[in-house]
Amino acid sequence: MFSFSITKTCKDTKARLGKFTTAHGEVITPVFMPVGTQGTVKAMLPEELIELGAEIILGNTYHLSLRPGHETIKKLGGLHKFMNWKGPILTDSGGFQVFSLGREQKCVRAFVRSCDGPEKTNAPRHYCLGGQATNQRTNEPISSKVTEEGVHFQTPIDGGLKHFLTPELAIEIQEALGSDIMMVLDECLPHGENEARTRSSMELSLRWAERCLKARTSQNALFGIVQGGMYKELRKEYIERLLVIASPERAKQSHVVNCVQGIASPPAADRNDGVNFNGYAIGGLSVGEPNELMYDIADHCTDFLPKDKPRYLMGVGTPEDLLECIERGVDMFDCVWPTRNARTATLITTSGDINAKNAKHKDDANPPDSACACYTCRNYSMAYLRHMYMCNEIVGSRLGTIHNLHFYIDLIRNIRSAIEEERFAEFKREFLKRRATC
Numbered sequence: 001m002f003s004f005s006i007t008k009t010c011k012d013t014k015a016r017l018g019k020f021t022t023a024h025g026e027v028i029t030p031v032f033m034p035v036g037t038q039g040t041v042k043a044m045l046p047e048e049l050i051e052l053g054a055e056i057i058l059g060n061t062y063h064l065s066l067r068p069g070h071e072t073i074k075k076l077g078g079l080h081k082f083m084n085w086k087g088p089i090l091t092d093s094g095g096f097q098v099f100s101l102g103r104e105q106k107c108v109r110a111f112v113r114s115c116d117g118p119e120k121t122n123a124p125r126h127y128c129l130g131g132q133a134t135n136q137r138t139n140e141p142i143s144s145k146v147t148e149e150g151v152h153f154q155t156p157i158d159g160g161l162k163h164f165l166t167p168e169l170a171i172e173i174q175e176a177l178g179s180d181i182m183m184v185l186d187e188c189l190p191h192g193e194n195e196a197r198t199r200s201s202m203e204l205s206l207r208w209a210e211r212c213l214k215a216r217t218s219q220n221a222l223f224g225i226v227q228g229g230m231y232k233e234l235r236k237e238y239i240e241r242l243l244v245i246a247s248p249e250r251a252k253q254s255h256v257v258n259c260v261q262g263i264a265s266p267p268a269a270d271r272n273d274g275v276n277f278n279g280y281a282i283g284g285l286s287v288g289e290p291n292e293l294m295y296d297i298a299d300h301c302t303d304f305l306p307k308d309k310p311r312y313l314m315g316v317g318t319p320e321d322l323l324e325c326i327e328r329g330v331d332m333f334d335c336v337w338p339t340r341n342a343r344t345a346t347l348i349t350t351s352g353d354i355n356a357k358n359a360k361h362k363d364d365a366n367p368p369d370s371a372c373a374c375y376t377c378r379n380y381s382m383a384y385l386r387h388m389y390m391c392n393e394i395v396g397s398r399l400g401t402i403h404n405l406h407f408y409i410d411l412i413r414n415i416r417s418a419i420e421e422e423r424f425a426e427f428k429r430e431f432l433k434r435r436a437t438c
């Protein structure tokens with residue numbers, strides 16, 4: 001089950017407040033989703049996530065299907081029961097990791113960004129040797145090969161065994177996990193591909209999107225994903241064609257034009273009838289392009305996406321990214337930024353990011369952020385946190401994660417209030433100014 005409604009729209013910007021309902025509860029948007037790659041948001045217990053105010057978390061299909069395996073998780077009652085998280089879960093299709101691993105190191109870095117993997121390095125050592133992911137047994141580069149049917153790939157996780165992921169299997173895995181919001185399988189291109197290559201990839205991903213819709217056997221929500229690189233015309237065409245795929249009857253009734261222009265969509269669009277997408281993700285951003293370009297493409301996409309469906313910007317981002325993209329009409333975000341940074345001693349605060357290992361904090365009796373009401377800031381000094389990080393004590397990562405996730409969730413809460421009280425633009429200006437000047 002899934003339903004979504006907009007409760008307030010900002011007068012001056014495209015920012016909006018909304019609400020979606022899943023079988024595991026209701027979520028207010030805009031929302032930030034902590035990343036729980038291996039069936040855990042690293043360093044956090046579910047009760048602690050609830051206490052922080054997390055409403056929905058993300059699970060990585062790629063990792064969970066390989067280890068311990070989606071069939072095992074299904075046998076044990078699904079991902080919610082397995083990891084003791086009672087709230088909604090969104091899962092990716094696994095495609096991003098599959099495609100990233102078969103390419104060069106910059107893409108392996110993208111892989112690392114997309115899931116909350118090992119800390120301490122930008123790229124996990126055993127994933128990279130000579131600039132590319134390698135087979136752990138043979139040290140040969142692993143690869144992925146795309147066909148019409150799906151993608152053949154190897155993984156370093158199981159020593160380079162051969163796998164085959166199809167749109168149908170991506171849905172089967174996500175349904176076995178019991179995901180509340182599933183994502184279609186799409187081809188993920190690295191940044192900088194030319195227009196012809198981007199177009200041929202778009203055609204394939206559109207065919208796969210249709211196959212994903214047909215493969216769905218549950219009432220779980222399914223989101224389409226908009227690709228098209230940095231080519232605005234392709235992005236627009238992609239959206240138009242996704243809408244046609246999602247609702248052939250709408251195309252016949254000539255409603256698509258209105259929906260594309262954000263004017264209206266027919267009541268049929270609200271039904272979770274196995275035909276429609278329940279929301280739309282913007283993919284292929286935050287892959288190495290300048291921030292302004294990312295904002296511009298996100299802005300362009302939300303101009304054409306239907307107003308009555310949630311919009312999810314995948315893998316984004318920093319606090320600044322959240323504000324910029326909420327202003328441009330995005331509703332949902334996920335990113336490993338707060339959790340991974342916490343484990344590498346970077347604390348995110350209203351007055352800029354802090355390196356907790358810096359010697360200047362040796363005698364610092366202040367909390368990380370005097371404006372923060374989290375458990376860490378209420379009870380611990382920077383001197384103590386620095387000591388924990390310097391000694392590689394687990395509690396350092398735990399306290400840092402509590403603070404960073406609290407920062408993100410509190411930021412989202414403040415953004416919601418600002419939209420509600422029609423002062424979003426002012427809030428954004430003040431927040432960015434403070435972060436930039438410290």
Ligand SMILES: [Zn+2]
Nearest residue numbers: 372374377403
């Ligand atoms: Zn704090």
